[in-house]
Amino acid sequence: MTEKVLMKGNEAIAEAAIKAGCRHYFGYPITPQTEIAAYMAKRMPKIEGTFLQAESEIAAINMVYGVAATGKRVMTSSSSPGIALKSEGLSYLAGADLPALVVNVQRGGPGLGGIQPSQSDYFQATKAGGHGDFRMIVLAPAFVQEMADLTIKGFDLADKYRMTSMILADGTMGQMMEPVEIREDAEITTYDKPWAVTGTGCKREHNIVNSLFLKPDQLEKTNIERYERYKLIEESEAMYEEFMMEDAEICVVAFGIAARVSQNAIVEARKQGIKVGMIRPITLWPFPKKPLLAAADKVNKFISVELSMGQMVEDIELAIRCKKPVELCNRVGGMIPSPEEVLAKIKEANGGKN
Amino acid sequence: MIVFDKPKALTDAPLHYCPGCTHGIIHRLVAEAIDELGIEGKTIGVAPVGCSVMAYDYFSCDMVEAAHGRAPAVATGIKRSDPSNIVFTYQGDGDLASIGTAETVHAATRNENITVIFVNNAIYGMTGGQMAPTSLPGQVTQTSPYGRDTKLCGFPVRVCEMLSELEGPEYLERVAVNNVKNIKKAKAAIKKAFENQINGKGFSLVEVVSTCPTNWGMTPKDALKWVDDNMIPYYPLGVYKDRSGKEEK
Numbered sequence: 001m002t003e004k005v006l007m008k009g010n011e012a013i014a015e016a017a018i019k020a021g022c023r024h025y026f027g028y029p030i031t032p033q034t035e036i037a038a039y040m041a042k043r044m045p046k047i048e049g050t051f052l053q054a055e056s057e058i059a060a061i062n063m064v065y066g067v068a069a070t071g072k073r074v075m076t077s078s079s080s081p082g083i084a085l086k087s088e089g090l091s092y093l094a095g096a097d098l099p100a101l102v103v104n105v106q107r108g109g110p111g112l113g114g115i116q117p118s119q120s121d122y123f124q125a126t127k128a129g130g131h132g133d134f135r136m137i138v139l140a141p142a143f144v145q146e147m148a149d150l151t152i153k154g155f156d157l158a159d160k161y162r163m164t165s166m167i168l169a170d171g172t173m174g175q176m177m178e179p180v181e182i183r184e185d186a187e188i189t190t191y192d193k194p195w196a197v198t199g200t201g202c203k204r205e206h207n208i209v210n211s212l213f214l215k216p217d218q219l220e221k222t223n224i225e226r227y228e229r230y231k232l233i234e235e236s237e238a239m240y241e242e243f244m245m246e247d248a249e250i251c252v253v254a255f256g257i258a259a260r261v262s263q264n265a266i267v268e269a270r271k272q273g274i275k276v277g278m279i280r281p282i283t284l285w286p287f288p289k290k291p292l293l294a295a296a297d298k299v300n301k302f303i304s305v306e307l308s309m310g311q312m313v314e315d316i317e318l319a320i321r322c323k324k325p326v327e328l329c330n331r332v333g334g335m336i337p338s339p340e341e342v343l344a345k346i347k348e349a350n351g352g353k354n
Numbered sequence: 355m356i357v358f359d360k361p362k363a364l365t366d367a368p369l370h371y372c373p374g375c376t377h378g379i380i381h382r383l384v385a386e387a388i389d390e391l392g393i394e395g396k397t398i399g400v401a402p403v404g405c406s407v408m409a410y411d412y413f414s415c416d417m418v419e420a421a422h423g424r425a426p427a428v429a430t431g432i433k434r435s436d437p438s439n440i441v442f443t444y445q446g447d448g449d450l451a452s453i454g455t456a457e458t459v460h461a462a463t464r465n466e467n468i469t470v471i472f473v474n475n476a477i478y479g480m481t482g483g484q485m486a487p488t489s490l491p492g493q494v495t496q497t498s499p500y501g502r503d504t505k506l507c508g509f510p511v512r513v514c515e516m517l518s519e520l521e522g523p524e525y526l527e528r529v530a531v532n533n534v535k536n537i538k539k540a541k542a543a544i545k546k547a548f549e550n551q552i553n554g555k556g557f558s559l560v561e562v563v564s565t566c567p568t569n570w571g572m573t574p575k576d577a578l579k580w581v582d583d584n585m586i587p588y589y590p591l592g593v594y595k596d597r598s599g600k601e602e603k
Contacts, residue, residue, distance in 0.1 A: 024434060050434045054427070055460035062424035062457070066431020069418045070398075070439075074431070092421050197416035197432065199439050202395040206365075208410045210419040 004179040009147040009169060010035035010077075012180045013103055014043070016148035017075050019182050020155040021190075022101070023049035024074040026063040028056060028082060031115045032171040033105035036077040057082040061089030061102075068098035069209040071196030073155055077103035079171075080121050081112060090164055091130030095211025097195075097226070099158035101151065102136075103167040105174040108334040116334025117171035119256060122311035125168045126285045133223050135230050137165040137237070138284040140255040144178035150282070152186060157237065159191040161229055168284060170307065172257040172336065233286055240288035241280045244270060248277030250349050251295050253316050254305035255281045257336060262305045265342035274350050284312070289319040296320035301349045305329045305342055361385035363394045367411045374567040374574025376531045377405060377473065381412055383537070384444065384471055387545040388415065391552065397440040398432050400425040402454075404446035405479040423454025426461035429468045440551055442469040448478045451487040451511045458513070463522035465556035469547045472513060475564040476585065483569030487511045490588055495569070514561050514594040524556035526594040530563040532581040536591070555598055563589055 007015070014036045017025070025040040037053065044051035050067075054060035060076045067074035078086060083104045093100055106121045108114040125138045137157050139150040147169060154165035197207050213219035244266060245251065254262040259280040269276045279295060281288050295302075301324055304313045310328040317326050329345040331337045360366075363385035371377045388394050397415040401407060403422035410417035420428040425443035433441045450458050450472050461468065477495055478484040484497040488510045492501040502510075514526045525547060529540035540562055547558035563585050565577040572580060593599075 024431070026431070052430070052434065055456050058424065059427040059430075059457050059460065062421060062427035063431035063434070065420070065424075066400075066418070066428040066433075067435045068431075069428070070432055070435040072435050074435075088421055089424075096419070197398045197418055198436070199396040199398060200394070200414070200416055206414055206416050208417045208419070210410060210417075212407060212419055 002181055002184045004181050006177055007144060007180045008035055008174065009141070009144045009176050010105065010174040011039050012144050012148040012182070013077070013151050013167060014039035015182050016151035017101065017155070018043060018047065018049070019186060019188070020073060020152045021188055022073040022075050022155065023047065024067045024072060025050065026052050026054050026060040026076050028054050028060050028078065030079045030082045032107060032174050033077050033079050033103065035174070036103065057085035058088060061086040064100050065089055065093055065096070065098060068093065068100045069096070069197050071193035071198065073159070075101040075103065077105065079105050079107045080109050080118070083121060083124065087130040090136065091132050091134065092211050093164050094130070094134035094136070095132065096209050097162040098209065099162050100164050101154045101158055101167070102164055103169065106168065106170045108332065114334045115171065117257060117307060117336060118332065118334060119170055119258065119307035120309070120311065120332060121168065122284065122306070122308055125166055126287070126315070134226065135163070135285055137161070137163065137233065138168050139165060140168050140282060140284050141173055142256050142259045142280065144173070144176060144180045146282070147173060148180050148182055152188070156189055159189070161233060168256070170256055237283060238286040238288040238290070239282035240291055241282060242291065243278040243280065245277035245279065245295065248275050249299055250274065250276040250301050250303065250346060251299040252276060252278040252303045252305055252342070252346070253281070253292070253312065254278060255284060255312070258305045258307055261337055261339055262342050264339040265346060268339065268343050269346045274346060276346050287315050287319060292316060292319040293321065296323040300324060302326040303329050303345055303349055305337065307336060308332060361389045363388035363414050365412055365414050369412060370408060371405065372568040374565065374577060375405070376564040379531045379537060380471065380473055380540070380562050380564065381409070383541045383544050384442070385413065386541065387548050390545065391548055393440045393548065393552065396438065397442065400429045400432070400441070400443040402443070402445040402449040404449050406444055406446060406473065407480065409444050423449050423452070424457055425449065425454065426457040426466070426468070426470065430461055430466050433466065433468050437467065440469070440548065442471060442548070444471045445473065446479070447472070447474045447476065447486045447488040451513050459517070459520070462517045462557050462559070463520045465522040465524060467551055467554060467556050469551050470557070470559040471544065472559055472561045473564045474513070474561055474589065475566040476510070477566050477569045479566050479569055483566070490584060510588065512589060514559070517559065518594040522557060523559065523595055524597050525550050525558040528561040528563065528589060528591050528594065530581055530586060530591055532563070532565065532578040550598070563591070
């Protein structure tokens, strides 16, 4: 039986992770995601799981690396400055082809920045998670329900493709309370992991989990193989949602909290007769290029609504091959654009009409 | 009649270490301990970054390569995943006592039930002989060409002494492998560090004072003598903590 319960976004992530079979959590306190650690600290001991408060973000991600090497589902969570510290581990996880779930509940930056919501780690998550050629699957929830669903999905994709899935949320999504349903009957797929270090039992050759390849031709081969996997992901795993796009002349592109604000603005703009719709990327990598390119032949303009100085703008321009102008509607530093601000931008894009 | 054989816990891969380097001896001691305790099938080793970075090719058990200094954190994850496995790290001085100091101290203070083999040869070998956290005062290296100046670079870190102040760790011992007598003691310490883990006693670290003839610029023989003359006086051998056993020092 499944019932709806009122949960914070951060708690929904934690409970969904447990539902997905994650029994190992490592973290380090940082606002605004500490509820995840607090929830895990309470729950894990009761289900024979591991909650461990590491000495640093770096240690936490390396503990994740250790558990991932044994083939078990494992996660860590942090916020922007902490994710920067984890980037070393993110690169090693990629280099060793280990699956893991990492949550970034973003706050404003750069530097220590602030503790209010932000989306300014878009570049970091989608393009520069660490040194070397690698990608992470980046999932951007816009509802508390999605915080839960995408956590379960993230574990599945991580195992399926042997890589890191990142939940890219923000302080609002983490703190917001909404009814959420963690489906008791949700199907959890399990994957064979013959590569895992579980002890040879003296019955097989030893497994080695490693990212070191001193011979350049071998290292090149691992990179190319990994990118073949990434290509498959780009072809089959992009997720997005369209809103009022059927007859739209203006296309808003927004994810997470920015998408929710934009939705209100779009409903109001429609009342005023402006043909505007939205494409909401749910996966930021792979970026939903196909629907955006298709929309480029129908709409006159795109507006990227972001809580950054304009990071997703570049991906939209690439996806639509610069066929139409892309304007930016943004607030940063922990500020969130109001529906009125987005509406004003939509009106401006509409040529000041209406 | 075979009187001397390779331990089963070592693979057939030829070691890449320099002539006269004592890593080979220490690998062998670890492998002998694993063989004698019959734990190869459930042992998982964690290799560091440094000269022993490719230790994963040399031990027959499952192996994981860690980022520089992070081996105790990686080992923590592996051990917590399945506490019935026997988990050891094999780390050099730069890895354990410089970039990985926090991971070392906190694994120790948590009394994480793992075995740490710490090879201290007072220099960064893999990168060509730079000053290590354990380089001796006055020691000439590539990055201390006029000798380690303690006014500028501070003093060497004595890991066993430092960790012995913590409540957490179970067992800390410093040994050396520069002569037969010391090698025998080193073997006993390493075996004990694994036994402690098997018996659930907790964090056990064996510091092995070792040599680097190549980067010390000495013959292997002179390097072994340098251990006696310079290393051991600064890094006294002995048991620094043995909670379950007798406190000897």
